[in-house]
Amino acid sequence: MRPAYSTTKLWMRWTFILSWLVVVMLIAGGLAGSREAVDLAGIAMPSMVFLIAAMLGIHRYTGSLDFAATQEALKVQPSTPPYDARDQPIAPGDVQ
Numbered sequence: 001m002r003p004a005y006s007t008t009k010l011w012m013r014w015t016f017i018l019s020w021l022v023v024v025m026l027i028a029g030g031l032a033g034s035r036e037a038v039d040l041a042g043i044a045m046p047s048m049v050f051l052i053a054a055m056l057g058i059h060r061y062t063g064s065l066d067f068a069a070t071q072e073a074l075k076v077q078p079s080t081p082p083y084d085a086r087d088q089p090i091a092p093g094d095v096q
Contacts, residue, residue, distance in 0.1 A: 008059065015055050019048045 026044055029037025 012055055012059055016052060019052045019055075023048050 022044060026037050026041045030041060
């Protein structure tokens with residue numbers, strides 16, 4: 001059983017890309033001599049670095065918790081023994 005993180009991965013990827021895009025744009029603006037970019041960099045640069053680090057940290061922390069939860073779930077048996085080999089599993093909503 002492997003958890004799917006497609007939405008989380010997509011969200012993390014876009015957050016990462018857009019954060020670095022802001023950093024690169026501020027650096028380019030500062031090198032081009034834009035006074036507004038230099039003024040904005042004092043607030044935006046630490047914020048973007050914090051955002052990148054926080055998103056990676058949150059993803060790693062919650063990902064390890066998800067992994068631990070799936071490992072615990074694998075230890076739980078679906079029902080209690082003894083099992084009858086002739087029993088047929090019935091899915092919810094099936095008519096007998």
